[in-house]
Amino acid sequence: MHLAVFLLASVLSAATFALDNGVMRTPPMGWLAWERFRCDIDCKNDPKNCIRQNLFIDMADRLSEDGWRELGYVYVNIDDCWSSMERDENGRLQADPKRFPGGIPKLSRYLHDRGLKLGIYGDMGTHTCGGYPGTTLDKIEIDAQTFADWEVDMFKFDGCYSNATEQAKGYPLMSKALNATGRPIGYSCSWPAYQGGLPPKVNYTQLGEICNLWRNYGDIQDSWDSVLNILEWFFENQDVLIPAAGPGRWNDPDMLVIGDFGLSKDQSRSQMALWAIMAAPLFMSNDLRTISSEARSILQNKMVISINQDPMGIQGRRLVKEKSNIEVFWRPLSSDASALVFFSRRTDMPYRYQTSLSKLNYTTGSYKIYDVFTDKTMILKDSTNFVVSVNPTGVVMWYVSAPSKLNRRQFYRGGNVQDSVYTGDENANPRVFL
Ligand SMILES: *[C@@H]1O[C@H](CO)[C@@H](O)[C@H](O)[C@H]1NC(C)=O
């Protein structure tokens, strides 16, 4: 599709109503316990890693002291296995008293005092996936009120142990119940993931009206295979998913596993870059106490974060799928800018991919290019053929500023630019064309 036509279509779809609670106008960012810490409740033998108050306090300290909060990573989210096996005498959920000695209110105060926000987890069904008390239809109002009383800022509603009929009632009811508390609470719905993620079983118009974000697909694991599998599903179904996203309503391909054990440096950059293209929520699930500086610099890349957080909130798309196993992704950004990602599925060696901006649907003009992982800049004319060198399972990611009219004399001052070569190699010195 031509750039302008696609932009128009996106703007029209973004006019659809979003859940009117005022929160998450850009994709939410923060930290979520599940992928890295799961349901480890063995605090006796594994005190550093078990699900308890101290784990969340440790992560809050890291977020506020190590530069994360200022970049937008403000949510600290509890997942499954936080509660007691019994509701209290008033039928309210309660935190496990040994592992959360101050209860959830103490934790939310600790976070709010540091400019952070607290997320909590529940399950539409008889039990959570981990076997803790669930929220059946009759418990929806009391649980919503409990979370509001605890000053929780976000709520993830999982869907284990319920069927499609109950989910079709429960997810909208919870949205109403959260609204009725008067506290703006970001609402994350796992509903579509339990219904295959696609129409006609999933109604994305309705989801956008009742939820701020939703898990469309299966859980991420700490492996490149898992990241690839998720990417494939999201981009194979991009025509369904892109119109569903916009300010206040986001598709959620699940957590960032950067900083864990499964991804190489190139694969970590790939996850970060493509999550930004997808306008995905950025919830890290890693150990911020011991994270490597390499993983931290990828997660703290300001340019990638600003692309992810673009205020127009238009989800990007895969433009090109080459036989060579190179793919090109594009996301329109505000101020007529855009982001491009060149991604290699190859497993041999850095691949020299040749294309031009006009082949990628860019209109006539000259564009300033900023390579977000190497900090190199250059000017590219739409018709100039260039070469990017993309590492196996890696990416080259560009921020492309708005086109400016060509000044021919200036442009040709350096001689013939048609065959100039750009290489994404970090150690190479890319040609600057002007
Ligand atoms: C509840 O919904 C109404 C109507 O959509 C909206 O104006 C209001 O801001 C919402 N309140 C909260 C706390 O989400």
Ligand SMILES: *[C@@H]1O[C@H](CO)[C@@H](O)[C@H](O)[C@H]1NC(C)=O
């Ligand atoms: C869904 O679960 C409810 C409650 O257990 C049950 O009454 C209903 O028959 C179930 N519906 C289907 C379609 O299985």
Ligand SMILES: *[C@@H]1O[C@H](CO)[C@@H](O)[C@H](O)[C@H]1NC(C)=O
């Ligand atoms: C999807 O939900 C919207 C909004 O709630 C509703 O107007 C529409 O009829 C639904 N579509 C289908 C196919 O059920």
